[in-house]
Amino acid sequence: MINKRLKVKEKDIKILYGQAGNQCSMDGCNNELIISKDNSTGEKYQIGEMAHIYPNSNNFVRGNYELDEEDKVNEKNLILLCPKCHKLIDNDPEKYTAEKLLEMKEKHINKIKILKETALLDFTFDDFYIASKNIICDENIDNGNNILKIDSNPLEIDVKIRKNDLTQISRNLILQGNLKQHQIKEFIAVMSKEDDKFPYLLQNSFKKEFNKKKNDFIGDKLFLELYDFSRKNLSNSETAASLAILCYLFAICEIFEK
Incomplete structure (x- = not known):
């Protein structure tokens, strides 16, 4: 979960959603993170979850003592995922290491950037x-x-x-x-x-x-x-x-x- 003492800043949230293109950043998952609540009204709500790359507590597998409290809620230490994929990385930290999550995030950002640029x-x-x-x-x-x-x-x-x-x-x-x-x-x-x-x-x-x-x-x-x-x-x-x-x-x- 996101640190209760320090909240993620609004600008970091906007950066995360902008970079992710409203898509889960997990390899092979393209779930939308802002979806329609009711097709008849068009009302939308967000289901995206900001997962830590290096967790709040250094006692966890991906712990990093070099990061302070603010660094841990900075967009650089967060990856935007759907609820299913967030649970997946939390349940298997040995497989989803910090290095793998950083690589996965960068790959997704680059993919979205290329798709946006070439389409125009x-x-x-x-x-x-x-x-x-x-x-x-x-x-x-x-x-x-x-x-x-x-x-x-x-x-x-x-x-x-x-x-x-x-x-x-x-x-x-x-x-x-x-x-x-x-x-x-x-x-x-x-x-x-x-x-x-x-x-x-x-x-x-x-x-x-x-x-x-x-x-x-x-x-x-x-x-x-x-x-x-x-x-x-x-x-x-x-x-x-x-x-x-x-x-x-x-x-x-x-x-x-x-």
């Missing part, structure tokens, strides 16, 4: 070209009807997001990526003139990757796995293009519905 970037046709070629590779090409299989009655984005158990972190990315849909349509039209199989190959590459991952990952983790697949070895602007491609296909195709 603009990109050129060259970026789109490189991103699409990065996605389409020989092993993802198969035989079949070379037609982009568009859902004839696509679900609304928010409905599709809920159906796939995606949280706010994926929703933010999808909404940002979809701002570029007009641009993506133009790029695909240009590429299709050179190769009429291009739209199909693009879709099929994501579909094959989805089928590889769907048994091991669900929800945000699955969406982010596809995002990682699409942006491997790319620059920031090329990554923005790959995100727009993924979001475009998510919106109009049945990739996530099969």
